[in-house]
Amino acid sequence: MRGTMRGALTPVLQFRRLTQVVTLLWSSGFGWLVDALGLGACVSIRCRVVCSTGVRSCPHHIAMDSPLPERLVLVMARLGPTFVKVGQLLATRTDYLPAAYADALRSLQDDVPPFPADQARQILAAEVRRPFADVFVEFDDMPVAAGSLSQVHQARLHDGTEVAVKIQRPGVQAQIDADLALLGWLANRFERRHGTGLAFRPTEAVDELAEYTRRELDFRIEGRTSTAVARDLVAEDRVVIPTVHWDLTTSKVLTTDFVHGHRLARRADLAAAGLDADRLLHVGAREVLRQIFQVGLFHADPHPGNLLLLDGDRVCFLDFGLYGRLDRRQRRRMAMVLYALVSGDYEAVGDQLLHLSHRAPGADVRRFTVALAELVESWYGRTGDGGSVARLLLGELALGARFGIVFPRELMLLARTLVHLEAAASVVDPAIGFADLAGPLLPELKRALLPDRAQLKELWSAGWMDYLALTTDLPQALAHLPDVLAHRLEGTGDTPSPPLAGSGRSVLGGTAAGLLAGALAGALAARVRRSGRGPA
Numbered sequence: 001m002r003g004t005m006r007g008a009l010t011p012v013l014q015f016r017r018l019t020q021v022v023t024l025l026w027s028s029g030f031g032w033l034v035d036a037l038g039l040g041a042c043v044s045i046r047c048r049v050v051c052s053t054g055v056r057s058c059p060h061h062i063a064m065d066s067p068l069p070e071r072l073v074l075v076m077a078r079l080g081p082t083f084v085k086v087g088q089l090l091a092t093r094t095d096y097l098p099a100a101y102a103d104a105l106r107s108l109q110d111d112v113p114p115f116p117a118d119q120a121r122q123i124l125a126a127e128v129r130r131p132f133a134d135v136f137v138e139f140d141d142m143p144v145a146a147g148s149l150s151q152v153h154q155a156r157l158h159d160g161t162e163v164a165v166k167i168q169r170p171g172v173q174a175q176i177d178a179d180l181a182l183l184g185w186l187a188n189r190f191e192r193r194h195g196t197g198l199a200f201r202p203t204e205a206v207d208e209l210a211e212y213t214r215r216e217l218d219f220r221i222e223g224r225t226s227t228a229v230a231r232d233l234v235a236e237d238r239v240v241i242p243t244v245h246w247d248l249t250t251s252k253v254l255t256t257d258f259v260h261g262h263r264l265a266r267r268a269d270l271a272a273a274g275l276d277a278d279r280l281l282h283v284g285a286r287e288v289l290r291q292i293f294q295v296g297l298f299h300a301d302p303h304p305g306n307l308l309l310l311d312g313d314r315v316c317f318l319d320f321g322l323y324g325r326l327d328r329r330q331r332r333r334m335a336m337v338l339y340a341l342v343s344g345d346y347e348a349v350g351d352q353l354l355h356l357s358h359r360a361p362g363a364d365v366r367r368f369t370v371a372l373a374e375l376v377e378s379w380y381g382r383t384g385d386g387g388s389v390a391r392l393l394l395g396e397l398a399l400g401a402r403f404g405i406v407f408p409r410e411l412m413l414l415a416r417t418l419v420h421l422e423a424a425a426s427v428v429d430p431a432i433g434f435a436d437l438a439g440p441l442l443p444e445l446k447r448a449l450l451p452d453r454a455q456l457k458e459l460w461s462a463g464w465m466d467y468l469a470l471t472t473d474l475p476q477a478l479a480h481l482p483d484v485l486a487h488r489l490e491g492t493g494d495t496p497s498p499p500l501a502g503s504g505r506s507v508l509g510g511t512a513a514g515l516l517a518g519a520l521a522g523a524l525a526a527r528v529r530r531s532g533r534g535p536a
Contacts, residue, residue: 266428
C-alpha cells in the first residue's frame with residue numbers, strides 16, 4: 001500500500017478529488033495548510049471568484065463563525081469516511097496537533113444517513129452465500145445505527161436468536177483506498193517541503209491510519225478481538241461481550257447476539273430503571289483496567305454509544321473495531337504509571353513514561369522532564385484535587401514530540417481510552433473523574449504488579465542462562481564501579497563506561513542488571529528448588 005499511497009500519478013488520477021479537498025480546506029479558513037502544501041493553484045476558480053466578490057455565499061464555507069477546531073470537525077465530516085477516520089486518529093495523537101484540536105476531534109462522530117435496505121440485503125446474501133430467507137426469519141430494514149463505514153440491523157434467526165448484523169457500506173473500501181493514496185501523496189509532498197522542522201513524519205501518520213482503517217474494515221478482526229476478550233471473561237458474570245456468529249460473519253458482515261440494555265444516563269434515571277449507578281461505574285472501570293493490565297487486549301473506544309447497562313448491574317461492551325494491545329512489559333510499566341498518577345506521585349509518572357519511550361536523534365530528555373514538571377504544576381494549580389488525571393496523562397504523552405521522546409501508538413490509544421472512560425462516567429455523574437474511578441482499584445492494581453509464582457517460574461525457565469551469566473559478570477562489574485562513580489562525581493557522566501570483557505554492556509548497566517538479576521536469580525532458584533523442578 002505504501003507505494004500506492006505515494007505514487008507520482010496520484011494527483012493526476014485523482015485531480016477532481018484533490019481539488020475538492022483543497023478547496024474545502026481553503027474556503028473554510030485552512031488556507032495556511034493549503035499554502036504549506038503548495039497547492040493553492042488547485043483551489044476551485046469558481047470558489048475564488050465567489051469568495052472574492054461576495055456576491056453570494058460560497059457553498060464551500062463551513063460554519064465560518066465557529067472556532068477553527070470545531071470547524072475542522074465539520075470539514076472532516078463533509079469530506080467523508082476516510083477523513084472521519086483521519087480525525088478520529090488525530091484525536092488519539094495529541095503529539096501530532098494542539099490539544100484544542102484533539103479535544104474537538106474527539107466529538108467527531110461518523111453518524112451519516114443509512115444506505116438503502118435492499119442494498120444491505122443484497123450484500124448480506126452475497127457474503128453469507130445463502131438465500132436470505134434461509135437465514136433470517138425477521139430482518140428490520142431500518143438500521144439501529146449507521147456510520148460512515150457500516151450500519152447495523154436487528155434481525156432474528158430461525159432458532160429465535162436475536163442478532164445484530166453489521167454490514168459494510170457499499171463502495172466504501174474503494175473510496176478509502178483512493179483517499180489513502182491521495183493522503184499518502186500529500187503527506188510525502190509536505191515532508192519534502194518542510195521535513196527538517198517537523199516533530200513527526202506525516203507519511204508515518206498516514207501509514208498508521210492505513211493500518212488502523214484496514215483493521216476496522218475487516219470485520220473478522222473485530223470478531224476475533226471481541227471473542228478473545230470474551231474468552232477471558234468466563235469468571236466475570238457482570239460483564240457481557242456479545243457472542244459472534246461466525247457462520248454469518250465475513251470481512252464485510254459481522255453478526256453478533258443482539259443485547260437489550262439501557263444507555264448511559266444520570267444517576268436518578270438509572271435508579272428509576274432499577275440500576276445501581278455506583279456499582280455499574282465500579283464494574284465498568286474495573287473491566288477496562290482489567291482488559292488493559294491483565295489481558296493486554298482492550299476495547300479502545302469505550303464512549304457512551306459503545307456501552308450498555310444491563311439488569312443485575314452488568315455492563316455490556318459493544319464494537320471492538322478499535323482496540324489496543326500491550327505486551328507484558330508495557331502492561332507492567334503502564335500499571336506503574338497509572339498507580340503513580342492516581343496516587344499523586346507525578347515524578348514517578350515521568351520516570352516510568354521514559355522507560356516506555358524511544359529517543360529520536362537529538363532527543364532532549366532533560367528538557368522533557370522539566371516541561372513535564374511544569375505541565376503537572378500548571379495542571380494542579382488550575383484544578384486542585386478535582387482535575388482529570390486521564391487528560392493529564394494524555395498531555396504528558398503529547399509533550400514527547402516536542403523533545404524527540406517518541407511513545408508507541410498503543411500508549412496514546414490507552415490514554416485516549418481512559419479519557420473516554422472518564423467521559424462515559426461523567427454522563428452518569430458529572431462530578432466523577434478518572435481518579436475516582438481508579439482509586440478504589442489501586443490495591444488490586446498494586447497486587448497485579450507483583451509477579452505470581454507461575455510468572456516467576458516462567459521467567460526463570462525462559463531466561464535462567466542469562467540470569468546466571470549476569471550473576472557471574474557481577475564481580476568484574478563491581479571492580480570498575482569506582483571509576484564509573486568518579487566520572488559521575490567529576491561531572492563527566494557522559495564519558496562512556498569501560499565495557500565488560502567480551503560484552504557490549506556498560507559497567508553501570510551491567511552492575512545494575514547484575515545486582516537485580518543476581519537477586520532475582522537467587523529468589524527464582526530457591527523457589528524452583530522448593531517446587532522440585534529444574535530449568536525447563
